[in-house]
Amino acid sequence: MKKLLLFLFLIFSSSSLMAQNATSPPDGMSEVGAYSLFLENYKSDSFEKAVKFGRWIWEGMPESIEGYSRFELKRNLRRLANSYSGYAEELEDPAMQEAYADTALQIYDQMFKKYSDKSNHYSWYINRGRLYQTHSNVFDNASAKASENYYKAFELRPEEFTNYGDGYYIQVMLQEMIAQGKKDKALSVMKKAEPYASEKLKTTFNDKRNQLFESPGERITFLEGRLKENPKNQKVLSSLRDLYREQEMTKKERSVAEKLYKLNPSYGNTMALADFAVSNANHNMAIKYFNEAMDKAQSDKQKAEISIKISDAYLNSGRLRKAREYARSATDYDSDWGAPYIQIADIYARAVSKCAEGRKMERRDKTVYWLVLDYLDKAKRIDPNTTNEVERKYKSYSPVTPTNEEKFFWDPPLNSGDEFKIDGSLMECYEWINETTTVR
Template sequence: MKKLLLLSALLLAGSSWTMAQSSQEPPSGMSEIQAYSIYYENYKSESYGSAIDFGRWIWKGMPETIEGYSKFDLERNLQRLITAYGGLAGQAEDPAVAEAYTDTALTIFDKVYKHFGEDLDQFEWAVRKGRFYQRHSDYIDGSTEKAAAEYQKAFEMKPEEFTKMNDGYYVQVLLRHLVSEGEKDEALAMIEKVEPYAPDQLSEYISSARNELFDSPEERITFLEGELEDDPENEELLTQLQDLYEQAGMNDKLSEISQKLYEINPNYENSLALAEAAIGDARYNEAIKYFKEALNKADDSDKKASIALNIANAYLNSDRLQSARQFARTALEHDSEWGKPYIVIADAYAQAVNQCSEGELEVEDRVVYWLVLDYLNRAKSVDSSASNEANNKIQSYASYTPTTEQQFFKNWEDGQSLQVDGSLKSCYSWIGESTTVRR
C-alpha cells in the first residue's frame, strides 16, 4: 500500500486539479487503486478532509471491487466514509457546513441500506445509525427520537446482545427516552425484557427509572404485586416489594414477604429482614432467633458487631439481663472501639437494680450505680459519638449512687474497691464485677 501511495503522489506532482469533483470516478483521471490508497492513508491518520476528496467516488459509484486490490470491502469503506463526514461535522465551525456533512453521512446510510438490503447486518447498522444521531444531534432535527427508533429496532432484533452492549448504555438511552415521553407501559415492558441480562450498572439505572414511572409508592406496589402473581417466587420482585412495604410502614405485609423470601432463600439478608420485622413488632423471641441465624451467616466484623448488639437489645427489652450482657460483649469482641455495647451493659446493670430493689433502694443497690457509671464513662472514652447518650445517662444515674453519709456508716474509703456480686446482694451474683468508691 505504501508503494501505491508513493506512485500516486508522483503521478500527481505538478498537476493542477480541483478536489471538488463529484463524479463516480476517482479524481483527475487516477486509477481506483491509486485514489483508494491515498483515501485510506488519510482516513487512518484522521485527515478526513483529504480522505473524502480521494474517497467520495466510492459512495458515488458504489464499486464492489477494485482491480488489483482483492481486500477491498465496500461496506467497510462506506462505514469509514460515514465516520469521516461525521468527523468533519464535529470540526466545522459553521453550523451550516456541519449540517451539510451530517446530511451527506445520512445519505450514505441510505445508500448502504438500499444497496445491501437483506445481506446487511441490520442489528449492527441500527446501533451504528443510532450512535450517529446521538453524536451529531446539534445538526439533525429530531435526533433523540431518531436515535431511540434505531435502538428500538436493534433491541427487538437481539434483546440480550443489545442489553449487554457498553454495560447497558444503549438500553439506558432508550429507557430515558421512553420515560421522558411518558410511555410507561412501553418502558415497563422493556424493563421486564432486559432485567435477566442487565449488567450491574444498568440494574441500578432500572431501579431509578421505575421510580420515575410511578406517581406514588402505592402505584408501584400495585404494579409489582400484579407482576408477582405471574411469578410468585421471583426474588427480585419480592425484594423490591419488601423495600416498598418497609417505606410505606406496611408491617403486616412486610413480615409476610420477608417470611416468603426466607423460605425461598434463608441467606444472611433474608434472615436479618425477618429479625428486623420481628423486632419492629416487639416479638423479641422471634427476633433473637433470626438475629442469631444472621450472626452466623455474617461475613465481616462490622455486621457481626451490629447484629450482636441487636440481640443484646432484644434480650434487654425482654428482661433477660445476663444474656443482654453476653451479646453486648460479643459485639465488643468484633468492635472494641464502639461505645454502644458499653451503654447496653450499663443499662442492663441499671435494670438489675430495678429488679433487685423493687423500688426500695438500699445502699447495696446504690453501689451498682457506680458500676453503671463506670461503663458509661468507658463508652464515651472509646467512642466520642456515644458521648451525648452516655452523658445524659450519667446525669440520670449519678444521683442514685451512695451518699457521703452512707459511705461513712459503711466505713468505705475513697478509691476502695467493692465487689458487685452475691456478697453484695444475692440477686447481683451473676454480675461478678468490681467498682470503686468515690466521693
C-alpha cells in the same frame, strides 16, 4: 444553512475542486486510484484525507468501479459516513463540525432510501444513533433521535441488540424513554429484552423500573405482578419485603420474609426474620433467628452486631444476666467498639429500676450508677464515636449517684476513690452483678 456552510467550506478548502465535478475523483485521478487512497486513509483513521478522496462516491453513487471488481457501494457509503463523522470530531470550528456531521447524516438518509432491503438496516440504525450521540452538541434533540434509532434496531433484532455493547445501548435507549415519560414503552422493551439479558443487565432493568413508579403502591403492584409469573424470584421477593416494611404492611412482610427464608436460609434472610420478630416484640423468636444467623456470619464485626441485638432482646424481655452475657460477647468480637459498654451501662441502669420497682430508691440502689458511669467512661475512652451518646446518658445518670451526705452516713463513711462492691451485700437483687466500682 448547514448544507450551505458545507458547500462553501468544501469549495474553498481545495482550489483544485473548483474546476471539477463533485461526482468525479479529485485532481483528475482515476476512480480506482481515488478509491484506493480513500480506503487506505479510512483504515488508518485519516478521516480528512478519506473525505477528500471519497467524497465523489456518495455524490455520484457509482455501483461499480472500472478496474476493481470487488467495489460495493453500500459498504463504502457506510465508510464515508464514518469518515465525515470522524473528521467532524477533529475540527475545532463548531460551524464546520456541524457541516460535516450533517453530511454524515445525509449519507445515512440516502442509504436508507436507496436500499429498502432491511438486511443492513440493523447496523445502520445503530451507527446513525451513535452519530447523534457523538455529535449531540450540533444536532437538535440528539438524545431522543439516538434513542429512536436504537429502538428501531431493537425491533429488528431484540436478542442481539439487548446485549450489544454489553448492554450499553439498550440502557441509553431506556434512559431516554424514561426521561421523556414513555413509561409503557420502556416497560415493554424491558419485558421483551429480559429473556436475553445478562444478570447484570437484569439488575439494571429492575433499577430502571423503580424509576418509573411514582409511589410505593405502584411499585408493589408491579412487583406482585412479576411474582405471579415466578413465585420463587428471590430478587422480587426481597424488593417486596422491603417495600412492605416501609409501608408497614406487617402480615405481607412476614409472609414474604418466611418465603425467602424457606427458599434460601442465608445470613441476610435469617437476619430479616430476626429483625421482623424484634419489631413485633417477639423476643424469643428474635433470639432464635439471631443465634442461627450467628452461625452464618462471615466476620467478627457481624458477630459483634448480632451479639448486641441478642443482648437487646434479652434486655427488653427483662433477662438482664443473659443480656450482659451477650454484650460481653460483643466486646470479644470487637474490642474497639464502644456500643457493648454502653449496653452494659444500660443493663445495670435497668437493674436498678427493676430492683427498686414498687418502692422508693435507696442510697444502696444509687451506688449501682457508679458502675454505670464506669462503663460509659470506658465506651468513650475506647471509641470516640460514642462521645455524644455517652454525654447524653451521663446527664441522666450522674444526678442519681449517692450524694455527699449519703456517703457520709454510710457505715463506715465512703470516700472518693474507695473501692466498692456491687453484689448481694447491697441487696439480693444485685447479687448477679458482682463487680467492683470506685466511689465518686
